[in-house]
Amino acid sequence: MPDSSVTASEPLPRSSVGLVTPQIAHFDTPLPLACGKVLPAYDLVYETYGTLNAERSNAVLICHALSGHHHAAGYHSADEAKPGWWDAHIGPGKSIDTDHFFVVSLNNLGGCHGSTGPTSPNPETGRQWGPDFPMVTVSDWVKSQARLADHLGIERFAAAVGGSLGGMQVLQWTMAYPERVANAVVIAATPRLSAQNIAFNEVARQAIRSDTEFHDGWYGEQHTVPKRGLKLARMVGHITYLSEDAMGHKFGRDLRSEDLNFGYDVEFQVESYLRYQGDAFSTTFDANTYLLMTKALDYFDPAAIHGGDLARALAPAQCPFLVVSFTTDWRFPPSRSRELVDALISAGKPVSYANIDSPHGHDAFLLPEPRYCAVFSAYMNRVARDLGLPEIS
């Protein structure tokens, strides 16, 4: 991948949004949540890329996935090793072209990257929220995102865009605030998890919750980290993010050293990769946040209150949709996107659908696959044109 790293001695890549600084918005109006509880006050950390035009019509909202956050593009400092997580698609001349658009990317409530979440202080007790942080759902997130839009003076987004769990938030936007979103881009997502999806999440949760360092979620006060559980959760996750073929091509049955050791040290390259990914994650991500994000995935099912009729659930939507899936994604396979597309068509909504040939499984939504870039850019350029935004210089 180009532009994936810079060092202090090199200039930032020209296609990058460059140096960015996270900002914090504080909200004092209590937020009633789907679970019945009320969050009294909260912060949302966010970044913006590009410039909001005078009409305030060129804002694009980025919704993040399970382990994502607000840092979607650019660099926090000249010596940051990697840019934001969606830098492949956000920047000058990229799919979401910051020469046209003003991009807003936030960390969701319950997150562990600066927005109010389990590691924040609970104003009622003065302790960390920890496991007492209320369960937040996709609809709660979208409510809080709408308040962030108010805070930024954005009445209507030119587009809401998201992959995976982010795509669910985009769907929720079109149903909850149809007049506030001009376009919806739903990538590698699903209108609801399958039993198998829930099963994988449940394994991850059990791994974290059964870790002796978890202390019923009060590990922060115990000055421990349930690293073993987080590591296992991430290892399971990674298997579902990669396609079987991608894993086969990347690692096959390659050994770390020349011979088998007939023991439990790393022998196969794929073991080494998973352990590394798991270890890295276990020292940076909050366990209570991980639990909560997987639950938000499990709960999302807008068709449920309509007797399973997704088209009826989507009836309020007023915008055109772009739906994208990837051929080897087995976490949220193309069939799940087609389910959504069929419901949109039944509901009489304008929808473009692309199933992108990619070997990279679910992770493909993060990568700059040429045909994916072409479809994504073409759609976003049309959005810009329809809104009368100036052409790329």
Added chain:
Amino acid sequence: MPDSSVTASEPLPRSSVGLVTPQIAHFDTPLPLACGKVLPAYDLVYETYGTLNAERSNAVLICHALSGHHHAAGYHSADEAKPGWWDAHIGPGKSIDTDHFFVVSLNNLGGCHGSTGPTSPNPETGRQWGPDFPMVTVSDWVKSQARLADHLGIERFAAAVGGSLGGMQVLQWTMAYPERVANAVVIAATPRLSAQNIAFNEVARQAIRSDTEFHDGWYGEQHTVPKRGLKLARMVGHITYLSEDAMGHKFGRDLRSEDLNFGYDVEFQVESYLRYQGDAFSTTFDANTYLLMTKALDYFDPAAIHGGDLARALAPAQCPFLVVSFTTDWRFPPSRSRELVDALISAGKPVSYANIDSPHGHDAFLLPEPRYCAVFSAYMNRVARDLGLPEIS
């Protein structure tokens, strides 16, 4: 499923082999292992069903899968709740018809059901073997099974039969002892694990090994059981045994109670199922055995020493093969069976192949799917006919 349970007050089903008693064979001749170590002496626990004929030509060997054992058919007592694990296919009038065949089923070395394994005493130290039990491989198992055949006076098996990891043992028989196996039945197996298969095994191993009750494998001496790890390992395993569709049909997004609880207690039926399966397994299976069995799966790759050429690896085989796969098996999908079939054809071996339409994923190999039963029975009846065994009465 018929015949799946009896109570003390009911007679045993007529299609059952009835009450069976495990037997133990002791071996004093040291067994050199693939890992370079030598097992000085060992026991193998086994059961037999049917009657060995005077020519000793009607013996069928059953090779078990990851968590299997010697108790493949019949009942240990009249009040045993369930019969052996392959009772659907072994018995009078069943696929492996005990009116024709003398069936031998053993627990493999390293197991935890009576054969010498990590829970057995180490003669050198007087302690349990525990984690010092040497790594055993598929080829070691087959060597030990050949010695059991010697012990029983069986020069040549009418068939070696196995599903999943059991199928790998059958393949190994045809290469290591081609003159001692007249037919090979390889069901829901693969000639080698994929990177994804190894990845799932590695998650299971890490779950067990990172459990604080594991004590580097010396939990026996610490009087603890790494239950949390075993439970997670089994939960991951179960997801791979069921097809996504089977899980969807069985559980869907059904809730345990009417409403969401917005917490971490069981909410979805699939969570309840996985936790139950995991808990049950964690109190009955030995962790060191589980580790060792997953490693035996990972290591099996007979083509490796032939530069990846499976046909060359299979060249020594002298018998006809029946290969069976199941359409929704995503653990060892039909493509892996076809890989084997193609190699057998390249190597000029007679092979019958059936891809059975089943919704039950990998677990289908345990079930009495009608077409599966028909194919399996037809093949075994031909085996009986070719050997001049008497027809079913």
